Amino acid sequence: MERVELERLQLEWVELELSLEPLGRAVGCNDMRCCSPQLCQFLTYLRSRRLGLFAGLLSRRYAPLIGARLREFGCRRYGGMDPNNSSASGASGAVASPASRLFGVSARVLGLSVLLAGTAAVLYLISIRHLASTQTPIAVPWLLLAAAYAVSELTVVHVEFRRDAHSVSLNEIPLVLALVFATPSHLLLANLVGASAVLVLHRRQAVLKLVFNLAHFALEDCVAIVVFHTLVRGRVAGLGPSLWIAAVAACVAAASVSVVAVSVVIWVHQNRVSVSQLRAVIGVALIGAVFNACVGLDAVTVLWVDARGGLLLVVIGAILCVAYREYASLRQRHAGLELLYEFTEAVHGSGDAEHIVADVLAQAREMLRAEVAELALLPSVDGQQVDWLTLAGDSNVPVRSREPTLHPSLASLVAPGRPIVGPKAGRNPEVRAHLAQRGQRDCIVAPLLADGTMIGVLSVANRLGDVSTFDEQDGRLFETIAAHTSVTLQNATLVDRLRHDALHDNLTGLPNRVFFQQRLGDLLARQRPSDLQIAVMLIDLDRFKEINDTLGHATGDLLLQEVAERLRRGVAAGVTVARLGGDEFALLAPTQGGPEDAVAMAAHLRAELHRPFAYQNLQLEVSATIGVATAPLHGRDPSTLLRRADVAMYAAKNTAAGVAAYGEDLDDHSPRKLALVSDLRSVIENDGLEVHYQPKVEMATGRVIGVEALVRWPHPGAGLVPPDEFVPIAERIGLIGPMTDFVLRTALAQCRRWEQAGHQLSVAVNLSARSLLDPNLVDDIARALAHAEVDVSKLVLEITETSVMSDAEYALRVLNRLSDMGLMLAIDDFGTGYSSLSYLKRLPVDEVKIDKSFVLNMQHDDNDAVIVRSIVDLGRNLGLEVVAEGVETTEIWDALRAMSCDIAQGYVISRPLPADPLTAWLETVTPKSAAVL
Numbered sequence: 001m002e003r004v005e006l007e008r009l010q011l012e013w014v015e016l017e018l019s020l021e022p023l024g025r026a027v028g029c030n031d032m033r034c035c036s037p038q039l040c041q042f043l044t045y046l047r048s049r050r051l052g053l054f055a056g057l058l059s060r061r062y063a064p065l066i067g068a069r070l071r072e073f074g075c076r077r078y079g080g081m082d083p084n085n086s087s088a089s090g091a092s093g094a095v096a097s098p099a100s101r102l103f104g105v106s107a108r109v110l111g112l113s114v115l116l117a118g119t120a121a122v123l124y125l126i127s128i129r130h131l132a133s134t135q136t137p138i139a140v141p142w143l144l145l146a147a148a149y150a151v152s153e154l155t156v157v158h159v160e161f162r163r164d165a166h167s168v169s170l171n172e173i174p175l176v177l178a179l180v181f182a183t184p185s186h187l188l189l190a191n192l193v194g195a196s197a198v199l200v201l202h203r204r205q206a207v208l209k210l211v212f213n214l215a216h217f218a219l220e221d222c223v224a225i226v227v228f229h230t231l232v233r234g235r236v237a238g239l240g241p242s243l244w245i246a247a248v249a250a251c252v253a254a255a256s257v258s259v260v261a262v263s264v265v266i267w268v269h270q271n272r273v274s275v276s277q278l279r280a281v282i283g284v285a286l287i288g289a290v291f292n293a294c295v296g297l298d299a300v301t302v303l304w305v306d307a308r309g310g311l312l313l314v315v316i317g318a319i320l321c322v323a324y325r326e327y328a329s330l331r332q333r334h335a336g337l338e339l340l341y342e343f344t345e346a347v348h349g350s351g352d353a354e355h356i357v358a359d360v361l362a363q364a365r366e367m368l369r370a371e372v373a374e375l376a377l378l379p380s381v382d383g384q385q386v387d388w389l390t391l392a393g394d395s396n397v398p399v400r401s402r403e404p405t406l407h408p409s410l411a412s413l414v415a416p417g418r419p420i421v422g423p424k425a426g427r428n429p430e431v432r433a434h435l436a437q438r439g440q441r442d443c444i445v446a447p448l449l450a451d452g453t454m455i456g457v458l459s460v461a462n463r464l465g466d467v468s469t470f471d472e473q474d475g476r477l478f479e480t481i482a483a484h485t486s487v488t489l490q491n492a493t494l495v496d497r498l499r500h501d502a503l504h505d506n507l508t509g510l511p512n513r514v515f516f517q518q519r520l521g522d523l524l525a526r527q528r529p530s531d532l533q534i535a536v537m538l539i540d541l542d543r544f545k546e547i548n549d550t551l552g553h554a555t556g557d558l559l560l561q562e563v564a565e566r567l568r569r570g571v572a573a574g575v576t577v578a579r580l581g582g583d584e585f586a587l588l589a590p591t592q593g594g595p596e597d598a599v600a601m602a603a604h605l606r607a608e609l610h611r612p613f614a615y616q617n618l619q620l621e622v623s624a625t626i627g628v629a630t631a632p633l634h635g636r637d638p639s640t641l642l643r644r645a646d647v648a649m650y651a652a653k654n655t656a657a658g659v660a661a662y663g664e665d666l667d668d669h670s671p672r673k674l675a676l677v678s679d680l681r682s683v684i685e686n687d688g689l690e691v692h693y694q695p696k697v698e699m700a701t702g703r704v705i706g707v708e709a710l711v712r713w714p715h716p717g718a719g720l721v722p723p724d725e726f727v728p729i730a731e732r733i734g735l736i737g738p739m740t741d742f743v744l745r746t747a748l749a750q751c752r753r754w755e756q757a758g759h760q761l762s763v764a765v766n767l768s769a770r771s772l773l774d775p776n777l778v779d780d781i782a783r784a785l786a787h788a789e790v791d792v793s794k795l796v797l798e799i800t801e802t803s804v805m806s807d808a809e810y811a812l813r814v815l816n817r818l819s820d821m822g823l824m825l826a827i828d829d830f831g832t833g834y835s836s837l838s839y840l841k842r843l844p845v846d847e848v849k850i851d852k853s854f855v856l857n858m859q860h861d862d863n864d865a866v867i868v869r870s871i872v873d874l875g876r877n878l879g880l881e882v883v884a885e886g887v888e889t890t891e892i893w894d895a896l897r898a899m900s901c902d903i904a905q906g907y908v909i910s911r912p913l914p915a916d917p918l919t920a921w922l923e924t925v926t927p928k929s930a931a932v933l
Contacts, residue, residue: 108268109212110211112212112264112265112268113212113216116212116215116216116219117214117215117218119219119222120215120218120221123219123222123223123226124184124222128184128185128222128226131225131229135235135236136180136181137303137307138181138303138304138307139181139182140178140303142182142186142187142189142193145174145177145182145186145190145191146193146197148173148174148190149171149193149194149195150194150197150198151170151317151321152169152170152171152174153169153171153195153198154198155169155170170292171195171292172251172255172288172293172296173292173296173299174190174191174194174296175224175254175296176247176250176251176292176297176299176300177296177300177303178190179224179225179228179247179250180236180247180300181300184225187221187225191218191221192218195213196214199213199214204425212265216257216258216261216262219257220254220255220257220258221254223250223254224251224254227249227250227253228247228249228250231246231250239300239301243300244297247293247296247297248289248290248293248294248297250293251289251290251292251296252286252290252293254289255285255286255288255289258285259281299313356488357375357377357398358391358396358397358398360458360488361373361374361389361391362391363481364460364478364485365391365460367477368444368477369464370460370461370463370464371393371462371463371464372390372440372462373390373392373459374388374390374458374460375388375389375456375457375458375459376389376406376457376459377389377455378406378456385402385404386402386404386406387400388401388402388403407434407437407438409437409438410445410457412430412434413431413434413445414445414446417447417454418446418479419445419446419447419475419482420475421444421470421471421474421475422435422442422443422445422470423442423469423470423471424442424463424469426442431443440461440462441461441463441469442463442469443460443461443462444459444474444475444478445457445458445459446458446459446479446481446482447482448482448485448486448489449486455489456489458481458485460478503515505578505579507557507560508560508564508579510564510567510568510577510578511576511577511578512578512580512581513578513586515578516580516586516588517638517639517642519576519588520536520588520638520641521638523588524636524637524638527631527632531590532591532592533598533630533632534591534630534631534641535587535589535590535597535601535628535630536587536588536628536629536630536631536642536645537586537588537589537598537601537602537605537628537645538586538645539567539585539586539587539605539609539625539626539649540583540626541609541623541624542622542623542625543621543622543623544559544583545583547559547622551615555615559613559620559622563585563609564577564579564585566608566609567585567605567608569608570604571587571589571605572589574589574590575587575589575590576588576589587605589601591630594630594633595628595633595634595662598630599660599661602628602659603626603657603659605626606623606624606626606658606659609622609623610622625652625658626659626660627645627646627647627648627649627650627651627659627662628659628660628661629644629645629648630661644662645662647662648660648661648662676715676725676726677729679715680713680726680729680733680735681733684730684738684742685738687742688713689711689713689742689743690711690712690713690714690914691709691710691711691746691747691914691915692710692712692914693707693710693747693763693912693913693914694708694710694905694909694911695707695909695910695921696764696903696904696905697904697909699893699896699897699901699902699904700902702926704759704761704925705761705762705903706761706763706764707762707764708763708764708798708905709746709747709764709765711723711739711743713726727739731768731769736768736770736771737771737774740768740771743765743766744765744781744784747763748763748787748790749788750763751788751794751795752788752790753915754919754922755790755794757919762794762795762796763795764797764826765795765797766798766799766828767797767799768803769802772799772803772811772814773807773810773811773814777814781795781797781818781821781823792823793823793824795824796824796826798826798827798849799811799825799827800827800828800829801829801830804843812842812843815844815845816844819844824847825843825846826845826846826847826848826883827843827845827847828849830848830849830851830871845880847882847902847903848871848874848880848881848882848883849883849885849905850868850871850872850882850883850884850885851885852885852886853886854867854868854871855885855896855906856886856888858895859891859892868884868896868899869899872899872900875902876900881903882901882903883901883902883904883905884904884905884906885906886905886906887905887906888907892906
């Protein structure tokens, strides 16, 4: 019958191979002819590849068939796979047949059992068979000794190694009695009969396990008999030290044989033996052997003196057994409390719910010494699936899968709402059905309850070791674990909810500013030079306040939610979209092409947001402005990148595109400019600036008639700082007045020196809008002229159209006062401002300066040429002198002279020069040489 079932199993296995082979090749498993551990590993791999449903079907279909049969043949690895275990695949790594894999471990155990039995037989035939019984006052019948051996096996202490165990029993006591009061043959017979009765009827051991145990019991007895009779030299002369030494030595020898034999069979099963655990077991076994031998010798002494003392020994033995049981129970409860404390500490020390689940499964598996720990989390919303997490074998990472409902057998077990213990050979039909369906040996199942509602199911299965199973005490411990787990999961869910709310916007569900900055900081910390650049985009909605004020905040909230949804849909996976507050959003995205790609992405998002939003019968149009900064180009920390993206966003508001990338030219608050602010104040206070002069030539005669004073800043660290960079800074921080005063005093003093050298030149000084609005301007200029002793007519003040238009009426009054003093006034950068001709007619100016942007390109752009000609004609018609800036080529000189332009200024004449070099240049230039330009 056994053979028929085995053949059917092999046929089923071949069918399984054929069904799995194509899928196995697809996922990289080339050898589908494997035994149960490899199948478990393969099913775990399927689950990791999101094929959990298929793997679950395979498990439920084949697990009872394969698991039940393989366990009978000693394959205890079902349900988990150790990739380093050579017992499954053979030491050579060659592909074995199904039969060889099925019987590989069993054959080695059987061979070891035969070796132990053969050794015992050889010892019996050579050294034991001829031994006679010792001459003692009494002889104990072998049936009574068999009963004593049976009792000692019932009180065994199991020291377990993962899936196997060493048994430390009291059998040295009947061994000592049998050595003294029975023949060697009766000793062997009593031990084998008594042990067999317990192992078969009580523990229901498998045939292979039974054969091994009986074989090594026989070898223990043979070794003990040989040692004992060798030391007593064939007869017991009486009570005394010689008998004691012989009995103790025989018990120690028997215990040593037991330790070696069981260690070898564990090595056969697992390919390894823990040295530290083996050392502990040897110590316990030897100490127990010595103690039991001493107890046995006490019993021998009592019986030797008076056989009736055996009744007293029975009473003492019963009391000791009860005390031992109570002590073992107390010790187990104490160990359970320690494990529960460790469980609580480990679980409460976890972070989020996911880590808690992993710790719960690991701790439950460890505390209950199980192969498998499982947690099924029930859905909180109808229609969702059960989240199933399994920690099996040697893995430390739970395998996650989803199933529509709980397994029917599991659902029936937890229906009453209390833990269920399913031991080996249990009689509960529901538990037996569940174990058969799941292919498990034993289990404990406990529902997880929250406010009377079941939120999940926690279970452990397959108690490690063949000699133990789950009991009611384990059930009580597991019930406490389940209660802690329920509370911890509820707290973790609440904490996760609070953490989520703290890092997300309640209105849109998007991450908030804190989350965005943390995410950006994490990416920047992990960024390597070879990684993609990181783009930070700030998005500000235009006209949102108008809609919010007109239609109400409820409509504004709906609009913000729609904007958030469009941003989610408009970006790829891996892009973080956040709401920073109000109508400001932010994006965090990797970019291959740097700022250019980021600007293109921003333009696409802006177009998406520009589409009208439907609200009732209205079509609301909301545009957006987007600023872009990229790391590491524009910064390497979150605050810098966000600030620079903000600078770019405000710069984008002045462009038609509505999108801009950061540039230093946009940033008035860059670190360089902040450093310049502190340096500029010190430089102005200590007259550290320089004044350069650019000559102005009368085009009709070629005569140098004046110069324009231009301020320069030779910075010791940054080099020559352009005026366009530090003059706006001076205006913003209130230093433009002292700077203008320095230029005015320096230029007038140099004008006086040129006059003394025979050069009659006017000096032009630029006035800013702030200087023009200074109420002390007229008086300051008058004092500077008087101090330099320069004629008023030699000072030209240049103003811009925009500076006049900032407060036109006041500026007109100031300009009229300056004109009344006899000063020359000029409009600088004419053509770039926004003033009307009516204001120009009212201004008391003497000359206009054509902006160089028109002059430089007039040879290539007809429109610029027309503008230049129009300004020249306008100036001549208004009686004003016309000065052309930016004359850099002789072609431009000739064109301007043909238009009858009055004065030229530019590089074709001379670059701006310090006072001394320009003085030397004035000594060499002649009207003729200037006119030849």
